[in-house]
Amino acid sequence: MSRDDVDVRLLKELTEQSQDLNSDAVRITREALERFTEEAAATQRRSRWSRTGVVGVLTGAGTLFGAGRAAASSDDVMALQTAASIENLAVSTYQTAAGLPFIQQGNKTVAEFIAKTTEQHREHAKAFNSAVTQAGGKPQNAADPKYDAVVKKAMPGLKTPADVVKLAISLEDVAAETYTKNVGQVSNAQLRRLFGSVAPVEAQHRAVLLTVQSLLADGKADLIASPTQPDKLPATVGSVGIPDTFYPTKNASPVNEGAVK
């Protein structure tokens, strides 16, 4: 068996493992959403009974029992809508970036990362909007207004891959900080799990982008490759992508920032 044969086999195996893991993660997130749906539906039923006044006393007890467990608060709905708005903006920004000539004709790994990341943000938006709908809210299909303005202002100035990377780092950081904070803000375990399963992924996007940024700044774009050449990487690559010991939240968006008006 030639070395090429072995590598192809290994690549196939690793790809399958990766796909299995991703499928598991998507399944788990879907299950969390399904549980959320069931419990939200139960809460809505209790709420409808309350409105009809048929079983007022019992409803009071039921709502109390459900409080903090499955019932989504208005803050929950707004947080989910804001998250969807951040994801929508990320998708549109990456899509625009992917169409820029210096990205299309530039570093292959950067282009592939942008394509994959766009798809992951699309999945996040779908998950957040699904949770919004299940909580009885309106899905958010628009971009976060605050950062949409920032992106629009930055777009004409995107002249190099480094420009794109800088903008993307900012968006990923806002997303990661916001969801990290949201974990402690939402009112039930299913939503904590949803935000908690997405925040680390945005942080990973940021880690990769920070590394790419440092390599571009160091004139080592050739090392932005997969696989890279570890022995040629500057020492700083080992730390520049992991600047935080605890993920900060001071720049987290307020829950109502991207809420549907």
Next chain:
Amino acid sequence: MTADRHPWEMPISESELTSATRDLDEAHRETLPLMFARAHDLSEELTETAPRDPATTSARRVFLMGAGGAVVTFALAACGSRARFVSATDTESPSESGSPSESESATASPSASAGAYTGELKGVALSAALENQAVNAYQSALSAANAGKLGTVPPAVSTFMKTAMGQHADHAKAWNSALQNAGKQPITGIPLTSQQSVAAALGKVTSVDEAARLALKLEDQATQTYLAAVSTATDKRGIDMAASIAPVEAMHAAILNFILGENLVPNAFISTDMAAKPSDLTV
């Protein structure tokens, strides 16, 4: 937006970048006092809510309850010229599997006793133990590298190991601060059912690639354990702390993926299949 934290408009030298990175690191370390303060608050909350009778400990109060999946143990399996880790359901307690390994007994907290941690404090102790395990793994890898057992170690890999190890040590310190403030002994060792197999795997590592793959498994497990924790914990400050650490472990994994030439961000959502469980704690 935090774009101004990472100025890059003009190409700069590596030394300048190193300096800038150090500044960034120092800036973010300013968050440590805040986290330790949160740890103090967390300990007060946990002390106030700790069940008086461990036998009546409600599952509702168990912090860091795993997702119910298989306990992941690590074993090094040959795969061509490379190595990969396989998971297995570990149903053996240390007593069932024989005497603890040297590494396990050498690192276990001498002051900890069986059942010392109950309720959500057990989850805090599990977190500290996992962080200690990561610190130990990176320290062992660095020692092996210094001894020339891993071949030539790229500077970026060495830097990564030192940086990640320092961050894990800070995480352990935060969790242990919460334990101590609650009147409990800190977790100074690695009282985990998985430690024997992790130590064995570390002992067999002969290359940077193998060391990085082991580290990747530990980082993934830590991330997933914290995700499981935020789903099941009830204390807000504990949830906040776990939520702020999970992304950092995930970033470690992303850098390891880059070094290993793997898919950089393989999953759109983090799962909990590999999450550690409170029952993995042996004290």
